[in-house]
Amino acid sequence: MSKIIDLVQLPVLVILMILSATAASPPPDPVNCSASGDGTAAVCTISNAVGAFPDGSTTCRTAAVVYPSSEEELLHAVANATAAKTKMKVTTRYSHSLPPLACPGGGDGQGLAISTRRLNRVVAVDAARMEMTVESGITLRELIAEAASAGLALPYAPYWWGLTVGGMLGTGAHGSSLWCKGSALHEYVVGMRLITPAPATDGYAKVRVLTSADPEMDAAKVSLGVLGVIYQVTLALEPLFKRSITFTERDDDDLPEQMTKFGYQHEFADVAWYPGHGPAVYRIDDRLPMNASGEGVFDFVGFRATSTLLLGASRLAEEQSERLGSGKCMASWAAHAALSTTGYGLTPRSGWPFTGYPVVGPQHQMQASGGCLTSPEDALRTACPWDPRVRGSSLYHQTAFTLPVSRARAFIQDVQRLRDLNPKSLCGVELYDGILMRYVKSSTAHLGKPAMSAESADDMVDFDMTYYRSRDPRRARLHEDVMEEIEQMGTWPSSTAGSRTGGRIGTWPSSAQRASTREYPSSCVSRRPTTRMASSPAAGVTRCSTLVAVRRPRTEPGARYKECVCAHKTPTAHRSRATSAGLARSIRMPGSAPKKTSPST
């Protein structure tokens, strides 16, 4: 009986969440300082937007936090820390990176956090040159709004308002486009003022002024925050324009083929794939002139303020599904139906309901959103769905990896084969908007997406997957083996470029191992697996060199699967990231060597 209630409860809760509140408690500051027990010194901690790092720890300790509000104060802070040989790192208003990228040193309480919370002004707008100079702590929301009020638009950007310019450059954040120079913010940086440590003869800190003509810019514009503190950034903008968005859904039979073409057909194309049930939602999204009619707004449902009671109940239901091993497929089906009925948050005007496609509106109202950031404080009656102050808020893993467009087809086909063996195993990722596939271009930035040699592969697809994570770091999740199989299929080829902001830390094959394996290892579920993972009620997944036979059991989710012949491979070595150029080494902040990061967002 309780099982039946759970199966009904979860989808109902998901729908209620979608229809939920319009006010919100804005997210907390990730930095907290309190007096130490003996009153001698402050103890400061830094966390991230979800309140937990991938290893399960919740905070990183620092000796102090400073909040400079001008270039002079910033210079002073960097000089003092350099003179004292103190490790330092920049922290931002909301800290959205899941790994502890903003943690100085090992988080042992000795380092200095430099917050950009007060460095959030627009410095200059040059309408004639279509350039805007901002301080690095400005959020995407503020940047977009300020540009629009000057009749300008940032053409491509991530979808979530809460990121800062410094954080987006630190992590190479992007939206979706193969047009122009692609969808990453750093491609539109034309100038930068950077404060870096310096020898005593230079006063321990100096201001470096970079333009796009300087070779150093390729190191500075994606730096994981280890090459100094970005104070100011100048961005190349465009005249404000409108966009027309239609979400259209179709079965995923031709998805592998479509992904190789769709990004060339529409400027802001992306695809959200719900691999358990099969549909792929294509975003047909193109530019229109400003005189096109329409004042549409895209206020994405998943970024809106949500009742904290519903958040808690929904999390409870998801945990129950984890225990029972069922319920997620029904929930994801219902959630997706509700999302698609409400146009995913597209409305013809602010405050209006969705009335149908296409929705046309100005770029600044369509390119990104974050309703839960902006509403007034309401004592935690509502919040962003992942707000760590909410007992039972959503806690999730995020993984992202990038493949050349030409290889995306084979990867999607392999995931389809894996899915066909047990469609239920992929319902969990559907609860978090499915596998989001966005287009990005390769970059000259040393830590950007690298160009692929030996093939024309400047154009890439970035795969983002978000899914349930237990608050107990030792507890495996339902069908963990399947998700990890997909992640390894996506990240084994030497040509993949991981994002650096997500939550997965894994083991990856050495280059020698990669060289000896085929481009994508086939995957299969065996009835007699060599390694059964306790986490999964389904059969264990093994990595296979030969896939003998697979039937498509999509209409029979509980069906038995055909045997396949597997040669088990054990990836052992960590994948290493390319490091920056010599210049990068010369201006690295003391003690802030880049951490080995996950191939994820």
Ligand SMILES: Cc1cc2nc3c(=O)[nH]c(=O)nc-3n(C[C@H](O)[C@H](O)[C@H](O)COP(=O)(O)OP(=O)(O)OC[C@H]3O[C@@H](n4cnc5c(N)ncnc54)[C@H](O)[C@@H]3O)c2cc1C
């Ligand atoms: C809800 C949500 C939605 C997201 N959507 C997208 C998306 O659409 N596309 C995408 O690509 N990613 C997305 N991400 C991931 C996101 O891009 C990164 O987490 C993000 O760029 C972090 O920005 P932040 O301002 O929070 O920076 P933080 O996470 O605080 O910092 C990131 C890194 O940058 C460094 N840094 C920050 N400011 C400076 C500075 N001034 N000088 C030097 N170093 C600095 C920090 O030290 C740190 O190393 C999303 C994440 C979340 C939680």
